[in-house]
Amino acid sequence: MGFRLGELVERLGGQLEGDPNIEVIGIAPLSDAGASHISFLSNSKFRAQAGQSLAAALIVSANDDATVAESYKGARIVVKNPYVYFARAAQLFEAQTAVIKPAGVHPTAFVDPSAQIDASAHIGPKVTVDAGAVIGAGVIIDAGCYIGLEAQIGEGTHFFANVTFQAKCVIGKRGIIHSGAVIGTDGFGFANEGGVYVRIPQTGRVVIGDDVDIGANTTVDRGALADTIIEDGVKLDNQIQIGHNCVIGAHTAMAGCVGVAGSAKIGKYCTFGGAAMVLGHLTIADNVHISSGSLVSRSIHEPGQYTGFYPLAKNSDWEKSAVIVRNLETMRDKIRSLEKTIKTITKHEES
Template sequence: MSIRLAQLVERLGGQLKGDGQTEVRGIAPLDVAGSAEITFLSNPKFRAQAEQTQAAALILSEADDAQVQGYAGARIVTKNPYAYFARAAQWFQQLAAPELTPGIHPGAWVDPSAQVAASAVIGPHVVVEAGAVIGERARIDAGSFVGRGARIGDDTHFHARVTLHHGCEIGERGIVHSGAVIGADGFGFANEAGQWIKIPQVGRVMIGADVEIGANTTIDRGALADTVIEEGVKLDNQIQIAHNCHIGAHTAIAACAGIAGSAKIGKYCSIGGAAMIHGHITIADRVHVSAGTLALRSILEPGQYTGFYPIAEHREWEKSAALVRNLGSMREKIRALEKTLKTLNKADQAAPHDAASPAPQNQEEK
């Protein structure tokens, strides 16, 4: 299905330069886009490719529009070409998606007390337990599990094999990818004489609207209070969020990050891949934690924080690691030297100084 450029601009905004009747069928990168596709330029480094692209139309910024002279196709000028591309891609995806028939698949099992909107789509082998609520136009794909009393908001999509445990909730327009588990028990145990005693995890997971959760990501339910994911949060694949964490609105967390129990992360933060956030700490709004960073203490001011050792050739790294291991003893030696120097300086200042000796007489005076 194709879209006229005039339709695209009418829907998404921007300034159109060129023939609005030009039809495009999809979006492609600069170097492979053809005459029936639209492309975008969001990084000035690729202006040379934009000059040569065969795309029917080019999404670009005002600054790039002034610099890209050789491209002869239509242009859509906008403040944020990358965001414009994302919204255009969503529209193309909606147009290409197969139309689904609302209803419950015969192979699904839905408890009679569950409330499933007539416009929802429930796939094969889905289980919906007692008291669960599934909103309008929600889509629950094959093999997913919705526990008792759980709630799924309007227009939310569970891909195949998603688990939403009892009492947990997710808001409108959510996207949850395959293998995600929401509401498993938190890791709570008390130690008595070397043995571990399980602490019942009776809290919930409460997720706001417009949240996306990646494949095989796990979000544990709270021990007593709830684990909270606010609206607009984006979680990549294979992230662990422990019990009683609170993730602020519009924060994005990349793959393989781990958030320990009761950590509180602010709004509009970004957490890089494989970063580790210690439990019971607070991270302020608008903090960026670099990939691989270990955050052991609270971060109370916005900014970028990094804590990892740069990659090096192995032998060089071993030498550096040896130095790092000895930093403690080196510090003590330096302190001892500073104390010795301080003592010597005090002694030197306290010692009496002899008056200047008279100049020696020459032999004739003698």
């Protein structure tokens, strides 16, 4: 199974340079592609490799096309953003081989009689659907998932095996939640009385928009009173923690092991590198990009790239730097004293 290049262009757009009847059966990296594959060039530093590729066709940008065409003799699809075009083409190829889950409820699943499940939804083995839950058209709930009391799952959303979706949580259309994710667990809310912690009931929800992807073993806490909100198009990688009452703005993306403490408000179109940390009750503007491993300890009100980690060094060099940092206050006092002395000498000479 495959696609003619002409068919790909008809579906996805782009300018085809070459034979539209060439058929490709899949996408492969530049180094591995053969005569039945299509590949893509998304980074100009690999132009030379693209020129020597054995792929039947390449997806390239207009900026790279002329250079690549000097040595590459296959067909080319010229587009604005080759990486995005590759992603959309990959979806087409995936759809050709996707296993279609049958509609209906597996005999081993438990569905409360008051739950509403669209006839086109798939409810897999050992799934539990609690009272009052609403599951929309084309939803896929794989084996072992738990859908809580009055939870709502929008059209075309897919829960992979062993997702926990707690009471009254909501997710919109076309969402994807991967195995082991827990949505709607209690937030970390306690009041301290003389060193003893008193639990604060977490009565809010998690409300998730459309087209949201949530990775394996990621946890999103329910709100204490108001809701935790994940807006449309957000992409969360594996093993991320989102604290209670956070707001994650539309189309923001977070890489693995990011942690966001409670009540943080993050804007739209932000990115967070792996293991970045955000302290609670902070506000981050739209279009902010946080480097991997950074600690965000204050609110950010202007878009841009922010980095907050100390560069890796040999341990001996790091220890020397640490000594310097510890002595900065003393060094500052000495410098100020020297500045005063120099100022006094200069004034005396001038007089």
